Amino acid sequence: MGKTGAIRTGTAGWVFEPWRGSFYPDGLVQKKELAYASSRLGSIEINATFRANQKPESFAKWAGEARDGFVFSIKGPQLVTHIKRLKNCEIELANFFASGPLALGAKLGPFVWQLPPNVSYDRDVLASFLALLPKTTSEYVALAGKSDARLKSAPYLDVAGVSVIRHAIELRNASFDNPEVAALLAEHNVARVIADTAENPSRELTADFAYCRLQGPAHGDGQGYQTGDIADWAKTVKGWADGGKDVFAYFVHEDKLHAPDNAIALRQAAGITLAGD
Template identity: 70%
Template structure:
């Protein structure tokens, strides 16, 4: 019997002042915002890790404020993607993986690596970076153990951690080369689906799909309407029924309505939560 995948929908981050009184109920104290967001969404992309490594206690606290089945994705650090530009980055990768993402436990979803728009495809450096990314807990721990322990005590508890997943969002046109997707497929790494006019493609390069929905892709778009939501629900439903897990985040410029779009997509897929 075929096994269906799981679809999770959400937003990039959860701290956004204009959501207070719109998505968040009026009077909700800020320390309770993640718990509320996790009661309406089924995944959130952690963006704070892009700017700086976070502490294990923070990851553990975030995990503790979410219900069973909820997952976070974790954005890779700019030190790796934008400063090192994927080269000579074994040490910062080790430091990042040792910094505490494992403290999310079974709330840990994929890692996502957003490349700078001016980083062109180079087969040698790209392949070397993909080779470094751990895809099992054993490989993760092996790399994390190489972290600089003088900066912080490495967090190496992989309890409840299974397969490690990665998604990469290239933003330079040179990555449209089939060779780039071939490399991603070789390492079972998902190419991020952006849904923009510049990047409308929906290539699946892994056994799961990762969407950072920034469109819609049509040029006349003014945010996601119900027809867009329904169309995405149909597409993602097909991926799920084929056995793929799907992570879908609304990260477009219309951030005010991102939670509502994520909830609408969830409901269009027939996924209900307590309180619906």
């Protein structure tokens, strides 16, 4: 019997004022919020990296605050996805990868690349970008080693604790709904982000792991994720994990206030308990 995959549920970010007194206990100091969040969640998506490269010290600090067994996913920079639009971006990727994500060590999870809705499918552009993405620590260090003077800190190339390099990509233009795209992603073992929206209800897997940014639910009644939706997703993610795939599921819908509760409910429905329960 093969290995069962790990299921990690979480949120996009952990600093959200309305969570104070709802998700976060009254009186919890802000500098302890990440430690608390990691006691209830399996993963958090770091979004600050989308706006600008962070520093190795920041990644190391976050890793130090989160519990053992917790992992972060990291959103790729808008400079690559929205400005360069995946074209001619090797040095931009090098600077990003050299900026410090490796300082997360064993808590480094997948990188996620979110395209704007107005970027449409171009086979050559997508294939070239996927080929650039490092899939091993040696490929990562080789690409990060090409960083240039725009990187504000010394390149961070220490791979201690890092074993797997993974990537997911969120394709938000309908032109990507093409079997050729799924084949390209599978060739590079890059996960297509599962959005769970009325426009993008597909739950197709293209890699050896699943990456969900749950923005729905797909029935789109505006009520957010209810008990039945959570039960449905628990069945789905357990099926993937039983098939040997690691699962990352983040609640990033407009009902952000309830995202932590949704993530905890899905984790518990999937049969996973944490010390914080």
